[in-house]
Amino acid sequence: MELNAQSQPPRSRPDGAPLIGVTTYLTRARWGVAWDLPAALLPAAYPEYVQRSGGLAVMLPPDDPAAAASVIGRLDGLVLAGGEDLDPALYGEEPHPRAGAAVPERDRWELALLAAALDQGVPVLGVCRGMQLMNVHAGGTLLQHLPDEVGHDAHNPRAGVFTGHLVKPVPGTLTARLLPDALDVATHHHQAVARLGDGLTATAHAEDGTVEALEYPGERFALGVQWHPEARDDLCLAQALVRAAASRR
Template sequence: MASNASDRPPVIGVTTYLEHSTFGIWEAEAAVLHRVYVDSVCAAGGNAVLLPPIGDWRADTVDWLDGLVLAGGADIDPRRYGQEPHPTTGTPQPTRDAAEFALLDAAIRLDLPLLAVCRGMQVLNIARGGTLHQHTPEVVGNTDHQPEVARFGKTELSIRPASTLATILGSSAQTHCHHHQSIDRLGAGLTVAATAPDGTIEAVELPAATFVLGVQSHPEQDPADVRLFAALVQAACRRRQRS
């Protein structure tokens, strides 16, 4: 017997990136993603579907999704927000940039619940006309947000009362972080939901949407705390029940 759609776990798309990879007997370019994203979605009650940065991503090609995660990763091409590259800015990845900006546009058009993680929050901000600090240590005078290669730092969040984030995490939280870029000019329609002690914007929301939350941190790195992913999954369930 077929199950009722409302009984099935919501389908949450998660973006991936192209990297030269080694797996099994092969060494080749692959669409990859840290497994902890998938684990976090599943622990929160959703089914994760990996979305490669290749494809025709529009509202009418992703309307089968119930929610979306824009994953973290490489620096966005600064020309997308009208700047020349800083010496520390990574090599542009135009294929991934194009795919994720298209997916974000589709999600906004469909009012898909969205959790934008680290780079994902920056994609959200740029898409709304905002800009980035290309090298945050020059702004805040420390490297606390990216202490060293392949090691996460810790950031204490001060969360704005009455924000969606506050209903999920409370007035403060400690999070994992690994980024050298951050929001400078805030994009249109976005509101700041949390900041770090040094003033770095750590979370944004889009109040005009049902559920759009961007976090500069990496919540997937704490398997014991999937509250942000659970909030996304719950919003996806509510959306499906309305449709």
């Protein structure tokens, strides 16, 4: 699970602040003295990231995909959060031995949310799994175990702990306009983009060539990053999402 050690209270927000939906896990969890139950949950770093950037955060647990268009119609922006590996059947492959168990309910729900957001022009920010889902939605594929390709495990050296590495945005892209020429990011992933989806542009790379960001063409705000910006104190991406959501309103 992603955790943010720099938890801070939200900044003050204006009346009518944009409503940003954030997708959640669907998993078993333990809390309190004895509760051990199926749960829809989200690391607090995600809603705090939205709140500190001027938005109002609402959690979007897996639901009937047929409801996605209605849900998106009530939102001003969407964050596709990190989490479990996508089902490789979505891009025509068998599971790698190191692939995690798929959560089909979440996959179907988030693909429907993304499709509805793109159709309705609602700004989207994909984080880690969320970026991978954007690629698969566009017909792309994933490297199911990145160390097989790059020959090291620096993107995810220790389960449950973020590490850092350098990312360089591609000049002339939205990603480059929002971020410095090079930045150290919080990373925790063992999968990555293989074949880029139709119409997408790779807009940042790690030093080993791994695709670290992608975006859709045109003026819409639809951007995915492989790293975890919510785990650091840099609000650039969430602030850009909130601005795009506010301008759409």
